[in-house]
Amino acid sequence: MSFPGSGLAKGLAVTLRTMTKKTVTAQYPDVQPELPPRTRGVIALLEENCTVCMLCARECPDWCIYIDSHKETLPAADPNARARTRNVLDRFAIDFSLCMYCGICIEVCPFDALFWSPEFEYAETDILELTHERDKLREWMWTVPAPPALDPAAEEPKEIAAARKAAEKLAAAAAAEAGGSE
Amino acid sequence: MNLLDTLLRCAAALVVFLTFPLIIGQTEHKVMAHMQGRLGPMYAGGFHGWAQLVADGVKFAQKEDIVPAGADRRVFQLAPAVSLLPYLIVLLAIPVGPDGFVGQAVDAGLFFVLAVMGVGVIGKLMAGWASANKFSLLGGLRTAAQLMSYELPMVLAAASVAMAAGTLSLPGILDAFEWYWIPWQAIGAFVFFTAGLAELQRPPFDMPVADSEIIFGAYTEYTGLRFAFFLLSEYAGILVVSALTAVLFLGGWHGPLPDDLGWLWTILKTFALAFVVIWLRVTYPRLREDQLMRFAWTVLIPLALVQLALTGVIKVAIS
Numbered sequence: 001m002s003f004p005g006s007g008l009a010k011g012l013a014v015t016l017r018t019m020t021k022k023t024v025t026a027q028y029p030d031v032q033p034e035l036p037p038r039t040r041g042v043i044a045l046l047e048e049n050c051t052v053c054m055l056c057a058r059e060c061p062d063w064c065i066y067i068d069s070h071k072e073t074l075p076a077a078d079p080n081a082r083a084r085t086r087n088v089l090d091r092f093a094i095d096f097s098l099c100m101y102c103g104i105c106i107e108v109c110p111f112d113a114l115f116w117s118p119e120f121e122y123a124e125t126d127i128l129e130l131t132h133e134r135d136k137l138r139e140w141m142w143t144v145p146a147p148p149a150l151d152p153a154a155e156e157p158k159e160i161a162a163a164r165k166a167a168e169k170l171a172a173a174a175a176a177e178a179g180g181s182e
Numbered sequence: 183m184n185l186l187d188t189l190l191r192c193a194a195a196l197v198v199f200l201t202f203p204l205i206i207g208q209t210e211h212k213v214m215a216h217m218q219g220r221l222g223p224m225y226a227g228g229f230h231g232w233a234q235l236v237a238d239g240v241k242f243a244q245k246e247d248i249v250p251a252g253a254d255r256r257v258f259q260l261a262p263a264v265s266l267l268p269y270l271i272v273l274l275a276i277p278v279g280p281d282g283f284v285g286q287a288v289d290a291g292l293f294f295v296l297a298v299m300g301v302g303v304i305g306k307l308m309a310g311w312a313s314a315n316k317f318s319l320l321g322g323l324r325t326a327a328q329l330m331s332y333e334l335p336m337v338l339a340a341a342s343v344a345m346a347a348g349t350l351s352l353p354g355i356l357d358a359f360e361w362y363w364i365p366w367q368a369i370g371a372f373v374f375f376t377a378g379l380a381e382l383q384r385p386p387f388d389m390p391v392a393d394s395e396i397i398f399g400a401y402t403e404y405t406g407l408r409f410a411f412f413l414l415s416e417y418a419g420i421l422v423v424s425a426l427t428a429v430l431f432l433g434g435w436h437g438p439l440p441d442d443l444g445w446l447w448t449i450l451k452t453f454a455l456a457f458v459v460i461w462l463r464v465t466y467p468r469l470r471e472d473q474l475m476r477f478a479w480t481v482l483i484p485l486a487l488v489q490l491a492l493t494g495v496i497k498v499a500i501s
Contacts, residue, residue, distance in 0.1 A: 011465045015217040025221040 037148040039118035040101045044140035045092055049113035052087035056105035056114060064098035065105060066091060066131075092137060096122070097130040119143045191286065192274070199270045203417035204235045206453075210417075210460045211235075217464040238410075245406035252314035253403065261312060262404070262411035265305025268298045269418035276425050277353045279435050279445035284353060291352035292344055295426060296337055302415065303329045303381065306390070309412070310400035321399020324390040324471060328380055331478035332387075336377035338486035339370040342493040343430045356434045364432065366496060370489040371431035373482050375455070378423035380478070382416060384459060386466040389474055424455035 026033055035041070052069040068091035074084045106114040117140045124130050150157070156164075211234060215222030227233025249258055275291050277284040288294045303325060310322015344350050346367065347358040364371075380387035383399075391399040401412050428434055428451035435444025469477065 008466070012461065015461060015465045018219055019213065019216045021219070023216060023221050024219045027221070027224070 035118040035120075037118075037145055038116055039120075040103060040116055041118040041120040042096070042116075042122060042140055043094055043099070043103075043106065043137070044115045044117040044119075044144050045094075045134060045137035046113050046115065046141050047089060047092060047134055047138055049111045050089055050092065051111055051113075052089050053110065055108050055110065059104050059108045061102060061104065062098045062100060064095040066093040066095070089134070092134040093131050094137065095131040097127045115141065115144045117141070117143045118145065195270065195274045199273050199418060202421050203414055206420050206456045206460075207235050207417045208232065209453075209457065210463075213457065213460045214464050217461070242407055242410035247406045247408060248403075250314055250403050254312035254314070257308050257312035258403075259408070261305045261309035261400075262408040262415070263305070264308055265302050266411050266415040266418065268302040268305075269415060269422050271298050272422050273418075273425075275352060276422070276429060277356055277434060278448045280353075280356070287351065287353050290350045292340055292350045292355070292430075295352070296333075296340060299381070299422065300329070300333060302419065305415070306383075306400045306412075309404065313400070313403040315403050317396040317398075317402045318400050320396045321390045321402070324396075325383065325400060327471075328383070328387065328390060328474065331475055332377040332380040332482070335373050335478065335482035335486040336381065338483070338490055339374035339377065340430060342370045342486070342489045343367060345490070345493050345497060352429055356429060356436070359433045359436055361433070361436075367431050367489065367493070369485050369492070371427060373486045373489065374431060375423070375427045375458075377478075377482060378427065379459065379462065380474070382419040382423060382459075384416070384420070385463040386469050387474060388468055389471050392468060420456050420459050421452065424459065425452045427455050428452050 052067060054067055057063075057065040057067050067089070069087045069089050071085045072088050074086060076083045103116065106116060119140055122130075122132070155161075211231070212222045223231030223234035225231055226237040249255055272295050274286050275284070275288050275295050277287070306325045307322050310318045310320075310325060313319070343355060343363075346363060347355040349355060349358065383390045389395075391401065396402075401409060404412060425448070428448060432451050432455075433447075434451070435448050437444070437447035437450075
């Protein structure tokens with residue numbers, strides 16, 4: 001069911017149809033791209049959460065995280081108690097010329113101090129300037145979007161589940177007490 | 183016709199010659215981009231890159247004009263002009279509207295136009311030969327071969343129209359035009375337009391400048407303004423071939439509107455055909471050199487002869 005030249009006509013139809021459709025060009029510097037959540041743009045640090053456990057620096061496959069810290073002794077609150085020590089973060093830097101954006105540091109952080117940010121405009125003219133220090137990493141924290149909503153059929157978040165179980169237990173105990181006093 | 187009138191007509195043809203090819207070029211940028219899902223130029227001039235070709239022209243003017251050491255200097259430098267000017271001269275003879283709305287009504291207009299258009303190809307041959315470059319020479323020879331095989335069906339198709347009208351004058355042909363000429367001369371229109379495309383070396387017939395095989399054919403050694411002239415001659419060629427097809431086969435100024443607006447019809451038909459030229463370029467890949475030759479000799483020339491016979495039979499039957 002084809003007449004000679006139907007393929008040629010089909011080709012013409014394809015180009016004409018494409019012309020009437022919306023173009024796919026991203027006009028990047030004029031229009032910012034719409035990036036999906038969890039885009040691997042840059043790694044941001046919430047340094048308030050960091051305990052200098054060094055897990056991220058040790059797990060990093062290409063050793064691009066630099067952490068310096070010192071110990072501080074807190075005076076004992078109670079005269080009978082021992083003085084406490086804690087780690088204070090002096091330097092947290094990520095060398096983005098080495099980083100391969102694997103995200104292992106973010107996965108491994110037990111205190112939620114590292115996050116993916118979709119920010120991607122941090123090109124530099126010198127490779128050395130790609131090592132970003134803690135203040136810059138903290139600034140990027142402001143660009144981290146809220147996590148996307150869970151799927152409708154997903155398991156509920158652990159902290160909500162725990163809170164709900166505790167509340168249910170309390171309610172059950174209160175009901176049992178009320179039943180026993182009658 | 184006094185001197186002032188002549189000067190005015192020449193100036194008008196020059197203005198058309200300098201602006202319309204640029205409009206076609208800009209249309210090609212945009213149409214090609216959108217047919218490929220892109221936007222095309224967006225910055226030059228502010229609004230959707232309307233001044234892109236002006237910017238290109240400025241760029242070309244700034245570039246160094248290089249003549250290769252082994253080149254035949256005079257011929258090399260003259261070639262772009264030989265390639266470009268014939269189209270300007272042809273434009274003078276193309277009727278735009280009725281009642282003398284034409285640069286210069288030539289009695290043997292059809293003959294004149296086809297002859298002068300053939301000269302443009304000589305410019306490309308000169309470029310190919312004078313460049314002292316094997317790719318240029320190959321491109322030039324391909325141009326020559328293409329001209330040889332496509333000029334014949336083009337002339338045969340044009341001859342069919344001349345037979346139908348009984349005159350060689352372009353305004354005369356349009357005066358004799360009737361609506362039923364369009365189906366009657368449809369085969370001729372196809373042959374003429376296709377052969378015109380091949381003469382302009384437009385894709386899918388652009389083997390003389392096939393960049394994957396011979397860099398840029400006859401234009402390989404050209405830079406700066408001379409190169410820009412070759413490009414301009416290509417777009418002027420689109421204008422001329424589209425206008426000629428519109429005048430010979432689509433009835434030129436004839437249309438539903440009153441005759442005063444005939445020039446609008448000519449321009450509209452010309453640009454519609456120029457759009458088709460661009461459309462074909464975007465859609466089809468380049469033919470191989472032997473396919474090109476086979477297409478000319480085994481398809482276009484027999485078709486043109488069939489059209490000629492058909493025209494003759496119907497012409498005799500009518501009269």
